Amino acid sequence: MALPPRLLLTLVLAVAAAGGRSSAQALGYGIPATDTSRATTSAPDRRAPSTALPVGASIGGFLSSRGLPPRPGRLVVTDTGLVFFSADGTLARTYPLIGPRRRHNGVELRASAVSLAYTDSALGRPVWLFRVDGAVFGTDKPGALLDLSGRPHWLDSLESREWRTDRPLVNPADQAATWLVVRSTERSAFADTLYALFGRPARSVGLVSPRGQRAGRLGEYIASRDSLALDPAHMNSDEQLRHAMTHELAHRWQSRAPGQLRTLWSGVGRIRDNRRYGHDKVSEHQAEAAAFAVHFLQTTAASGNPGHLSLLDQYELLVPGTRTLTRYFALQPIYAGHPLRRVLTISSTD
Secondary structure (H helix, E strand, O other): OOOOHHHHHHHHHHHHHOOOOEOOOEEEEEOOHHHHOOOOOOOOOOOOOOOOOOOOOEEEEEEEEOOOOOEEEEEEEOOOEEEEEEOOOOOEEEEEOEEEEEEEOOEEEEEEOEEEEEEEOOOOOOEEEEEEOOEEEEEOOOOHHHHHHOOOHHHHHOOOOOOOOOOOOOOOOOHHHHHHHHHHHHOOHHHHHHHHHHOOOOOOOEEOOHHHHHOOEEEEEEOOOOEEEEOHHHOOOHHHHHHHHHHHHHHHHHHHOHHHHHHHOOOOOOOOOOOOOOOOOHHHHHHHHHHHHHHHHHHOOOOOOOOHHHHHHHHHHHOOOHHHHHHHHHOOHHHOOOOOHHHHHHHOOO
């Protein structure tokens, strides 16, 4: 049911106001280049056919913010930007339409906050994937986003907006709080699930070294010491912390069962998005697919709706291999009671 325009704008204004490298010894989950990279500053595209901002337009699809797994929902166009509403009602996030003014080669320009990354037909239908400030938004009905990504000249008449800066999960200067977050995560029920899948490291979870921080790593797994390190002070959400921990423990699995993973990985294609973490290295791609797979199983653990398999398609579109590892993990004892276990494992023979 469509929201009345006045109510829609009220909600939007309320939201706006609230508002690495690997080696045989160390493998690190870094800051994902795909989502933190801003659109390239360029001259306006005068060829775009649109002449007015399509306020009120709603585009259904899925959002992957900061390299994390996708959330289904919709983007709504307002007179000041875009607002993403997640389908489960737990997330509302604003994004600009046009970036701040910057000088480039002596010319003052503004980078578009919306750009078309690529299209993909792996699901049997075209899906458009757009970069939207710090996220990737995918949809099979792009509507107004196609016009916005064409950089219509009227964008330059809109008020400049600075890029959004995420608040850190914990104050980087507060070591006590940082250690408390790490210890709480290490002893959580979620961590127990990961240990059941990948095994528990020999050492307690530590903090990423200054050298690793300078390299932009949010997590590290050091195989020679069987140790895991995290850097919650440079993360912006609990979801990102859990994702990093899963990614690193997947590296532990890689180091201990390379033949098994090699067999599972047979026929998996590469990540298409050249800015998404894992695009250019198989080991990082595998760890991302494992983290996506665990996220899907945890997200759907409370519901046995087979329709969730369409959500798995979205995970697979962003990180190929996610479906394969989801089915493999669903066979493990820790997920014996998962409501989708049967449909996932039956489908694995298709």
